Amino acid sequence: MPRPDTLAIHAPERLLAWALVLVCVALLFAQAPHGGAFYWSDSPRHALNGVFVMDMIKAMPIDDPTGYAYRYYAQYPALTILFYPPLFYAISAPFYAVLGVSHETALLVVAIHYLALGLGCWRLARYWLPAAPSLAFAVLVLWLPEVAFWGRQVMLEVPAFAFLVWSAVAVMAYLRGGPPRWLYLGAALLVLGMYTKISVAYMAVVYAALIAQRDGWEVLRNRHHWWVAGLSVVGLLPLAVLTLKFGQANLQSVTGVADAVASRASWQGWVWYLQQIPAQAGWPLTLLGLAGAIMAAWRRIPGLGFWWLGFAVGYLFFSSIDLKEARHSVFLLPSVVFFAVLCVHTVVPPRLGRWAHAALAMLVLATVGLTVWTRPVFYVQGYAQAAAEVARLAPRDSTVMFSGYRDGSFVFSMRAREDRRDLQVMRADKLLLGVAVRRELGVEQKGLTEAEIAEAINANGVHYVVMQPGFWIDLEAMQRFERVMASDQFEAVARIATPANHNAHETELVIYRNKGAVSPRRQSGDIELRIINRSISAQ
Structure with a gap:
């Protein structure tokens, strides 16, 4: 099988990818609660934080920005602007300015990130898979029960996910022989992802390991690697200050919380996220993903280090955090989907390609049906x-x-x-x-x-x-x-x-x-x- 990264992606495939992802996002958000019917307590706070950024820019309180923020909180006491990274709110502000302050405007900003996530998944999968399986991979990630549940609310998972996936696209371009600018771009997108949700930081370890695996000790002699590392650290200094100054609760969630469902000091804490995967991805994808991972390991299929390391490093990272919620580990699910798609694509002989496409289509329909019927987004009206x-x-x-x-x-x-x-x-x-x-x-x-x-x-x-x-x-x-x-x-x-x-x-x-x-x-x-x-x- 030719390496997909060496094949040109022609315009018809790009148009098909855009059309397919657009349709999926439109169908998903047609079902999203709106009109102030928020469910999760963080969701309206994320929406309000973006409004605050808009209001602050309009007011321009250069003489007393801190006092302005305090007064704003006193009037609207649901503001959490410094408790979370600020990028999503900065992106939301111009949309509020143009379209007005509403639940729908906030959802539109999330939907744009959702679109970017789908296109990024398609482009990332093309490094390993031909067009049809790559499109199936992207659609499956979009319709995963866990992703679709939280992604259709004003939450930070999907926006951070979009930055993470496109960061991986850029870094893979560098690893496949691209010029250093791809590494700079990948690092910049990962930093932006951290300014959306800090937990995507684990992917930096994956990138470093993949580059070291490719270059060996030469990795230390490449000045671009040092420049990327240095610029990333400098770029993250403001986020580190904000987290240390205002994010004590986030730090506490790492070290220990009184109401943890499974403490990291127990074996239950280290298998908890594994137990969530069937509900997060659905049993069809979970079983196929397991079969694909076993097949890939048995056949020693080369070039899959990104997927193995991405899941393993991420799993260790999230399991080491005491506060456990299923939504935190959505970034691990693409590995499950990839191995499921790889299993179908590899097991079916090339001469029966249509059957492979039909199997992937059935898998997509099963996942869509599972999400629609079992994981509607919750809402509370009134x-x-x-x-x-x-x-x-x-x-x-x-x-x-x-x-x-x-x-x-x-x-x-x-x-x-x-x-x-x-x-x-x-x-x-x-x-x-x-x-x-x-x-x-x-x-x-x-x-x-x-x-x-x-x-x-x-x-x-x-x-x-x-x-x-x-x-x-x-x-x-x-x-x-x-x-x-x-x-x-x-x-x-x-x-x-x-x-x-x-x-x-x-x-x-x-x-x-x-x-x-x-x-x-x-x-x-x-x-x-x-x-x-x-x-x-x-x-």
């Missing part, structure tokens, strides 16, 4: 409606208090109301509790009495409260809050259903009007940010 109702009712320059699990969804929906930029959102949990990133890692109850809670609500200029009934009522502080809402000082003026396609925490939101003596909104105050272990003063 938050945009609640924001719209509060925007209609609330007096100008007042505060809206929110109490509920999906505070990010409500805060983003409030910022999306361009007609009510005068309103400020206050989270009840910030008043009543001290939560370390998430409740499972610790919560402190501040001990305010019911009278003190009612007084604090008045003092902060709160005319309306949006509450999720039953939210954390196992805590005494939240029980007191609900009793305050049931007092004569407050009256329910609207009940908004929150329909969902999964077993969500909530079923409705209740909007209360404060009939008490409400003071003008405070112009300053201290806010505790346990996620970065500091308190800020917003004036």
Whole structure:
């Protein structure tokens, strides 16, 4: 079989790849929840961070950027701009500026990255496979249950994935005899991927090992290797500073978390991600991928070091992190898909090529069906409606208090109301509790009495409260809050259903009007940010 990297990729194949990936992305995102129906708590925060970048560029607070950020958080307390790498938010900002602030705009930015991911997968596979199997590989990666579930939300996995794949395309071009500029490009794209999601950093080890395998000790004599390494380190210094200064929770997730599903100190922690692969890729792909890996090892098929090392190094990296979630390891799944496609392509004799194509088509259809029927993207509706109702009712320059699990969804929906930029959102949990990133890692109850809670609500200029009934009522502080809402000082003026396609925490939101003596909104105050272990003063 001729080496695919030596064959020209003709225009018809490029057009077919673009058309096929575009259709897949369009079909995928036609099913994506929108209109503020966020599911995962990080998703509206990622969306809001991009809005903040746009707003900050428009405001140009050169004299006091830190104060501007603090004031912004005080108004929209779901901002996490420094907790995560900033590139996705910088890319999102111009889209918001042109298309407006909405859930749909944020999804469009993710969809563009999804398109880049699909095209990158096709181009990467062409180093080893002919056109048809490479196209199948790309489509399969796009429709993997785990990728499609998180990739159709405003999350960082797919954007980082896109940078990672194109980085691999460039580095493979260098490894296959291309000029050094490909290595510089590959390193630059990997750095950009890290500025999107730090965990893609493991691929640098893979690249270094592949280059060392090719060049031997000569790798140390090549000045381009030293330049690439040096420039990469310099480029990553700002990210390192941000992570050390504001990403303590991320660092803690590596060293140890109290609620880890499987500790890295146990054998369960080192097989946990293996156990997730059937659900992430589906059983057909998983079994074929295993068969393809065994076949490749048995036949000693050369030139597959990228796939072996990519999976092995990545698996060790993610398993060594104490916080385990299946979405973290989506970057390992292309290896599973590649070996599955390789198995079909290799086992079927060349004279029966049509049968191989038919088998790949069946595999694609099986994966698409599995994703559509078993892994729809979760959603919870009602938050945009609640924001719209509060925007209609609330007096100008007042505060809206929110109490509920999906505070990010409500805060983003409030910022999306361009007609009510005068309103400020206050989270009840910030008043009543001290939560370390998430409740499972610790919560402190501040001990305010019911009278003190009612007084604090008045003092902060709160005319309306949006509450999720039953939210954390196992805590005494939240029980007191609900009793305050049931007092004569407050009256329910609207009940908004929150329909969902999964077993969500909530079923409705209740909007209360404060009939008490409400003071003008405070112009300053201290806010505790346990996620970065500091308190800020917003004036």
